[in-house]
Amino acid sequence: MSPLGIIRTALPNMDRETRDQYLLIIQAKDMVGQMGGLSGSTSVTVTLTDVNDNPPRFSRKLYQYSVLESLPVSSVVAKLKAADADIGSNAEMDYRIIDGDAPGVFNVTTDEETQEGIIFLQRTLDYETKHSFSLKIEATNRNIDPQFLTFGPFSDTTVVKVIVEDVNEPPVFSALISKMMVSEAAKVGTVIGTVSARDPDSSSSAIRYSIDRNTDLERFFNVDALSGVISTAKPLDREINSVHNITIFATENQDPSLVGKGIALITVMDINDNAPVFAIEYETLLCENAAPGQVIQTISAVDKDEPPSGHPFYFSLAFSAANNNNFTLRDNKDNTASVLTKRTGFHRQEQSLYLLPVLIVDSGSPALSSTNTLSVRVCDCDMDGVPRACGAVAFSLPAGLSTGAVLSVLGCIIILLVLMLLIVAMQRRRKVPLFLEDERDVRENIVQYDDEGGGEEDTEAFDMAALRNLKVICDSKVQNVTPETPSVNPYSASARTSYKTLPDNIVFQEFIWDRLKVTDADPSAPPYDSLQTYAFEGNGSVAGSLSSLESPSSDSEQSYDYLSNCGPRFKKLADLYGNLEGSSVFS
Template identity: 50%
Template structure:
């Protein structure tokens, strides 16, 4: 009967797959690159290569690898079990061969027959070491230099070759012997590695025509491993020939220094310069002083003998030193010349008299006490001060008997001035002059008379100077001279302003009223004739207030010049010869209200008439509204009634005043 149940319980089976050698060894990181120093010992490790095998290393020899070298022998070898590559040949020289291509093989099955294999390439480079000394290509070098070359100029170059690289190939040069070691110098050109020979000082064909030098070239950086092989240097001989050149004359000294007495007569000999032609031809030489070195031509030089002389007397105080040049030119050849510096010192003579060191005034107080020291004077002399030279002071003979001051010579080139009396007064004499004679002890001795100025001043009780000006009158107490001068200056300025104002008023008088022809915005009409008072009605006639044109029925505007004049409208009320001010104002307002030609300008009219028994005798200015540009020509319609109310107000006031 089918029940779908297993007849037996489930069983577990483990199946193990047995490996076979079906995978070759592989170098996963190839190709390889390695470096090793040249001249390395045999067996020096270069690098290690490693291969992998996918077969099971625990079963048989399928993954057991053995390394061998297929290419690169006899220079390198490889360890079979580790894959370490080592040098196999001694003294491998980079300069002979720098790079090597090595092929390494890895074989499984322990290297036995039937095993699989894989290969990789290894590029090995030899690095440089300092194993080569510098070498000169030749043992003798010939060079030449002209005698007209100056110090620092190049004579020639030489180079020692070194096949090493970088700092291992650096070479330095030096002179080790020869007769020109003080004449020439050698340096190294870092770019070309050449030895550059230069002049240290000029050469002379006529003195020495050839030099021999021994040059050594050596490495800068040494490798201790190779010192035993021999010296890291090489030597060569350099012969330098001097070439003749047409040179300018040469002075026997690099510069000359002479002295000459000041004030010496013209033609006095100062000194001599000497030059000669150093060439083999030995041409004659001629001398001259360039004009630019002796602009004023104080000196001359003999063209053939080189003797320098003065052309005029010299003054040490004006110019104590003269620095000139003398030029020497050879006759024949290329006419070359050379110059030499000549310094001429002018020796001092005592030809200047001493004088005061300063020329300041001495200030003394009016109440100075007798015997007081007021000043210590000193002197100067334009001549050169020599050892033990001093000045002697004394009062000049014409002032020896003065009763005011005395002098004491301090014997140290100074003198003290003392007061010999009391009671000085500025009103009597404010300045005193004291002549003093000063003598020096030079050869010959010189003297001069100098005047000392002494001014009398006003002082306080502590001898503090207040004023040294002469005052012709006594100032009020508490008012100083400065204050008085300020007051006088103000008065003068005020008087000048008044005079100027009066002069301008006479030239042009200002008009008091505006002419009718002028078109202005505010027009003021003034009547200056006033009566005899409020109660005096007989002294004033109201007719003066009437415009003559008003009687004819037309009253023109005073603020414009109308183009057309219209007659007064019918029904207008002429102004009667009455003293009723109220009726007069109403009439004027009515005329203004009904005048079609009047612009809306403000018009101020002042009436100087004062009515009978009224204290309000004038109509003041009305309120003014100023407009800049846009004019309202409905002015009369808007402001006419207001003028009427104003008139009524004034009329009421007049009535009230009258009742009072």
């Protein structure tokens, strides 16, 4: 067995906090270290473990911190730490307040990760009440080794001074919620109560009061800006709103941005201002065979007012129906009443509906009442009293004619009426022609001639207006070509006889003038120049026609001097008529 090398401490007191690790070089030799022996070496690291042999120690005996008086509760006021040379669990410690002039205002706890003492606020601060606080804080090790108690106490203390700094605070109400009561009969301007606020700062600024209109949208109340007196601004109605929860603002005059808030809880007290009415809209049915004294309806009432003004209720028939022979009413003394029949033998044919006025009175002071009408319908009931048909007697169909047959007949009648309307509408949609085709159609009255005109700009080639008013142009003495008396029909036998006694040119001229007069005086003539075609039997024609188609001699020439004499404008017309031989003229 090889011998072992044992490493031992050489110093009586080793301190980890001074040096926590040592490096050793160990050499081993054989032959008991004699000459010629062999040796080997190795390194050994010796680490010292920690023991709790050091108490916590504050670096200072006095710490000072400043905080605002507006600091919220539970906020951190300060952090401090006691130093401990030990490590791990040997360095864990607890902090506590062991003395001071602020009991319950502050508290201290330990941060488990950093082993710091955290001082936090437990109550609100008020600079005007106390400017500073003094706290005595102790830090103590949690794990103490009894063998090291001779080193001294394993704890330390320090003093923490907290300075409170002044903040310009908003006004504070003497009571956060002010409860008030007012009658709903209160007149406008009635004083309800008073709210009070003060400036907590030493400056003691004046206060102005106002109402948050978001909590009083209909502006039922007013508050005096200087005194804080609350009064009514409108009539109140408990049945609409029985409690008003309004917010009151208190603003400093010196700094309007600082606003305090208070609540005014206003309860509206009830008065008897609502009459009782039926609880529901009753539908009362009465069988024709109802017996006298039979209960046909039980009624109750409601009142918007609160008791005792609203209850109990008293029921009776209105004065106008107190002595009727059909119904009576019994007050059940439990805010209900029963309606009973007084006779039998009700018939729908005689009267199908009865209106019964019921008087309801409440117990307020003064009492209020209302008259409510109960409608009673007479019904045809079966043997068990179940209504089968109520109200007025319906119209009965003739015997043997069912409802389906009646509906079929009505449907046929409606269909016939619709067909008749459609036929009338189709007839009205047919358009009547503007002119009769046999007399007014101008599409066939077209004259073709071989005269080559000068185009659209040649207004002298063909002037229909000049031809239509030929007599006016040629004879300046004639002012009106419209005949004052009905003209003679040029197609009549008398007209043709008179024309034959005149020369040919005169006959044709007279014929044209007569046709012009007839056309100008015709109210149904088109409102534009048109071609008029005439068939006339003049002198010298074997067939009695103006046309050259049946003339005995095609070489005979007709004279149109009466057109030429009118001037050069009608020269072309004269030549044209000479070519056409009087077959057509313009009017």
